[in-house]
Amino acid sequence: MIDWQPLILTFKLAFITTIILLFVSIPLAYWLAYTKSKLKPVFETFVSMPLVLPPTVIGFYLLIAFSPSNSFGSWLNNWLGIKLVFSFEGLLIASIIYSLPFMVHPIQAGFSNLPKSLKDMSYVLGKSRTTTIIKVLLPNIKTSLLTGIVLAFAHTIGEFGVVLMIGGNIPGKTKVASIAVYDEVESLNYDAANSYSLILFALTFTILLVVYLINGGYLNHIKK
């Protein structure tokens, strides 16, 4: 029988990451979609970096940044009592950064594809920016939001390099399923590795399939 803890930890991490990302990404994507600032390309590049950088690079820099042996890490540790290296919280922050583009890009595209007149009209009708976002814009980009949520969730499940760098491999704390697979293979427990892998494969396959079905409109008749 396999140890379920890494799987539970994986889903807990993915779940919390997704929730936080959702709240971070909506304002960020809104800003990127509508800003006329010259700084926009710089921010867009930063958001997209995790797509191209090897995960180990991100993990490495976060490890350095969070390490209690440098000033930022020790400040966090001494003043806020937060230890980000080899902890669940550190893992969470790394995951948020690592999955950021997967949440921001679909939402930004959703905002950009909405007719600008909807936003203008809401303003003309006397509604504030917040009301406009919540009541007009977000309800009309539901599929983009769903895509962002699912991609970020699935991508967090699939991460390995960053998690290994910043989280280490502490059972119950930072040992997620992808690392457990690696661990079991290293120990030549192919059966256990296979169990973890199959479960991850089946779950991520299902999640992505549901997204494509919904976005492709195949489920419309079911909704009605």
Next chain:
Amino acid sequence: MNVLKGNIHKLTVSNNLTLVSTKVNNIEIFAIVIDTVNSAPYLQEGNAIDVLFKETEVIIGIGETNELSIRNQFIGKIESINSNELLSKLVIKTSVGYINSIITTHSLKRLNLEIGTLVTAMVKTNEIMLSE
């Protein structure tokens, strides 16, 4: 198009229609319009008004014309004639001013119309347009 300048003299309203009596050179010209003072504010007695009608709507008669149903009648002399195969154009000097008329050349010949002939130019009340 014939354009005569005058004033509104009297208005007789019946539901949607107004019979407008205008005075041009102190001679009455009548027009009937689908308007009342509500839909056309210019319909006020005393207002200056243009009286318009198309040349092709001017009927020419000679001799006694009292027995006709045409209310607007102006007596005058033919000043010029421009005659073509089918149509002829007359300019008549009347008491309300110069009036152009286009009639068939056949009628021109039948009535023996020449420059100087005394004629009555006639326009039906429903053919007259008004303009501020």
Next chain:
Amino acid sequence: MIEIDIHKKLTSSLGEMDLNIQTTITKGSLVTLYGNSGAGKTSILRIIAGLLQPNSGNIIVNGETWLNSAKRINLKPQRRKVGFVFQDYALFPNMTVKENLLFALNKGDNTKIVNSLIEIIELGELQNRKPETLSGGQKQRVALARALVQKPSILMLDEPLSALDSEIRFKLQQYILNVHKEYNLTTLLISHDISEIIRMSDKVLEIEFGKITRQGKPNQVFNYKDLSAKFQFTGTIIEIKTQDFLYILTIRIGKDLVKVVADETEGEHLKAGDKILVSAKAFNPIIHKIG
């Protein structure tokens, strides 16, 4: 009374353009902005609504300053009392017809006005439908009703009728005129259609390349005599033939071709392609029922 004095550098498809507009609009009047596309008409409406920022200018609406660049007054769109009907209608796809109207209410407003607008603009049967299921004319009516919910000081319509076929168009012109009178609105309308302008507007502003080139009553701007004639159409001359002292004009009026005889004084200044107003007394036409 609305006083407008605005300047804005615009970059359009035709290159740089200086939008420079000074005019006053009488309260309760219906004013049409007329001109080629790209002349800056939509930009004028967007500046009045506060959606586009001019480089400088003043906008004073019934004594209230909406914009005064010298004094750095610039009300947000939310605080300007305008009703706006966009060219694409901008109905909120996630809301039903009624929800679209209710959304326009301010907090604490009585919802009565929504119900009476639904009645006036005859949307009763459509009120629980989503915009995507409506025809162009129906969307237009919803957008018009929604623009009226807040009882605006100015109602602005950006080519509201251009996408509609002529029958629905005519009906909507009536709706717009009715609400314009009923709510004593000051209305700004963008239109390319001269017969529509003649039928609807008190005043026309002709805009060319960002400037007002002509303004006044429709008959002054389009230079025709206001006749008592009721049988009136605008059309385009297709062909002119002369016959003795007469001109025989072939004119396209809407989808129909008609022939009209003109005399020398009328015909000598005309050429093919000219837009003309054709008028006749209403007593001559003979009517046949065909459908």
